Amino acid sequence: MNQTQTMCNFAVPPMERIRVGFVGIGERGTTAVFRVSGIPGTETAAMADLRRDQCERAKAWLEERGRPGAKRIHGGAEESWKAVCDDPDVDVVYVTAPAPLHPRIVLYALRAGKHVLTEVPGAQTLDEAWEIVETCEKARRHCMMLENCCYGEMEMLAWNLAHKGLLGTLVHAEGGYIHNLVWRQLEDNFRNRANFGGGTVHGFGNTYPTHALGPICLYMDVNRGDRMQSVVSMSSLAAANREFAEATYPPGSWQRRTEWLTGDMNTSIIRTARGRTIMMQYSTASPRPYSRINLVQGTKGCFYDYPPRLALAQKPGDEAEWMDGAAFEKARKEHMHPLWRTTGELAAKDGGHGGMDFIMDLRWVWCLRNGLPLDMDVYDLASWSAIVPCTGESDRNGGAPVEIPDFTRGGWKTAKPASIGDVDLKKMGFV
Ligand SMILES: NC(=O)c1ccc[n+]([C@@H]2O[C@H](COP(=O)([O-])OP(=O)(O)OC[C@H]3O[C@@H](n4cnc5c(N)ncnc54)[C@H](O)[C@@H]3O)[C@@H](O)[C@H]2O)c1
Known part of the structure; x- marks a missing residue:
């Protein structure tokens, strides 16, 4: 190109x-x-x-x-x-x-x-x-x-650990959007009646992948040194929405008449050009506590969220233990991303989703005001979003592998890794 x-x-x-x-x-x-x-x-x-x-x-x-x-x-x-x-x-x-x-x-x-x-x-x-x-x-x-989840405190800690080389060569990651929204999907309001309203609801694959995938692609410099090549995807049976509707709404209501065929849990695995794997789960119909999973594993260590844990080996090949509370806290402070160190307190006041929404907005404003590349570009938009149709096709075909297009058309081989840096609040006009 x-x-x-x-x-x-x-x-x-x-x-x-x-x-x-x-x-x-x-x-x-x-x-x-x-x-x-x-x-x-x-x-x-x-x-x-x-x-x-x-x-x-x-x-x-x-x-x-x-x-x-x-x-x-x-x-x-x-x-x-x-x-x-x-x-x-x-x-x-x-x-x-x-x-x-x-x-x-x-x-x-x-x-x-x-x-x-x-x-x-x-x-x-x-x-x-x-x-x-x-x-x-x-x-x-x-x-x-x-993609606000790229700016979560733990996601940015993991990004920093990965880019400091503390996890070694990255080989595998896992992400998710596990968020019980059953009650919300069935609430009797205009939006739900328009979207579902007594019909058949059938989505294949992972229809909302980017909260899980975005941070991982930034850890792995996907589209800047690696790229997602293929994906397999399968969904479980659908049960939770129907069971909730039966327990909550009267016979004949639109919630009871709606046929929920979208699987309660979708699991997809992506392989990258450099041979890494990314496992993603998507469920808005599960009693599992909220989780984006957020695991990244290399040859020297592993970060695993919900709750956050870190295991670092002394040298490649050694087995590593999860750090205890005090050791993890020390590592968290030491390797906290500079952006969170600078803006965390401000973001906590009115940040949305624990501060990450505000930090995301601060970052693109800082980049535009300083003539810097943004942290994510159009190829990230296209390839992360492409997981919606690609997992849909795989899931519809019993989990068959599906090619993910290279939207950079080879540009990923020479693109420089994104350097997600700090902002200067004083220069931005915060006093
Ligand atoms: N990043 C996140 O954490 C996050 C969280 C929730 C939603 N979202 C995304 O944000 C988007 C909006 O979600 P939401 O929860 O705010 O939905 P919402 O329904 O509350 O808001 C959508 C708004 O768009 C308006 N709208 C509809 N058709 C329009 C049109 N033709 N022209 C102009 N306005 C129109 C509606 O009136 C409504 O006010 C969705 O794409 C969703 O995927 C992201």
């Missing part, structure tokens, strides 16, 4: 002021507006939501706090978000609309010359992922998926 075309390690000149246009002011979008508006150097330039009142509520919140309010709000029509993308006073479009809409909005915004940040997943099909890559390369704009 022509190196002038690649978006690997792409950067733009420093931006002094970043004018952000938000699309989709629901649960996620509202908190994003609140967080980003608290970061000096940013301005909420515009907002759009199908429900205009959502924008009005967020605008009132901004005004009450004296933060630069959204000059323009749009709503009421299916495509009112186009006005945000076309707005000459918007530099960055921040997409928090429902997932099936992400590719359309991302593509339109890139073609309008905007940098784009999108919630997860960025695409649902391989065609969408390829179109986003090709459009981004042509537009020469940033296009990053807002």
Whole structure:
């Protein structure tokens, strides 16, 4: 591939002021507006939501706090978000609309010359992922998926352990999104009735892989020295939603009429070009306590989360014990990622998901203001999202291996590893 075309390690000149246009002011979008508006150097330039009142509520919140309010709000029509993308006073479009809409909005915004940040997943099909890559390369704009779990304290500790070489040669990792949402999926509200409402619900594969996969791809420098090559995927039987509906809702209710065929637990294994393996689990229908698993294993050690543990061998080949509480605490402090050391206290105040959402937003603002590459690029968006259709195809075919496209078209062999660095809060304007 022509190196002038690649978006690997792409950067733009420093931006002094970043004018952000938000699309989709629901649960996620509202908190994003609140967080980003608290970061000096940013301005909420515009907002759009199908429900205009959502924008009005967020605008009132901004005004009450004296933060630069959204000059323009749009709503009421299916495509009112186009006005945000076309707005000459918007530099960055921040997409928090429902997932099936992400590719359309991302593509339109890139073609309008905007940098784009999108919630997860960025695409649902391989065609969408390829179109986003090709459009981004042509537009020469940033296009990053807002994978907040990459910025969790334990994920960043694991990233640091891996990049300091303390785990040795990385060979295997495990991640998950195990989050019991049965009650939420069956609540009687507009969204659930529209999505499920008495029909048949059948999803194959892992439909929400990026919280599990994103951090692991950063540990392993996937798309920058390695790449995901193939995946196998299988789902268990489906039982938990039906059993909950039977125990909770009356006969004839839409919850009881809905046929839940999506397996309660999906397990997928990816193999990389360098021969590493990544095991991922996905379940929103399980009594298992919340977990992203977050295990990374090398020839010299292993980090394993939920609860966090670390085992380091003295030399390759030795067996290592999990550290006891005091030893782990010492290692946690010693190897804490600088970004968490600098921003952890600030993020804990109002950070979302334990602070990681705020740290993610701080980082892209810092990178744009300083002309640095973003921590994740369009190839990460495409390849992490591609796991949705690739695991779907494998699962539908009894776990047969499925090739994962190389969206970098060989660029992964020469791309430099991403250096996820610190930010300077004082320089950013925090006092
Ligand atoms: N990273 C995370 O931790 C995390 C957590 C939850 C959700 N998400 C992702 O965030 C996205 C939004 O999720 P949510 O929970 O905020 O959903 P939500 O339903 O609360 O919000 C979506 C908003 O988009 C609006 N919308 C719908 N169609 C629109 C259109 N055509 N134009 C403009 N606005 C439109 C809706 O009115 C709603 O306000 C999803 O893609 C989801 O996968 C990510």
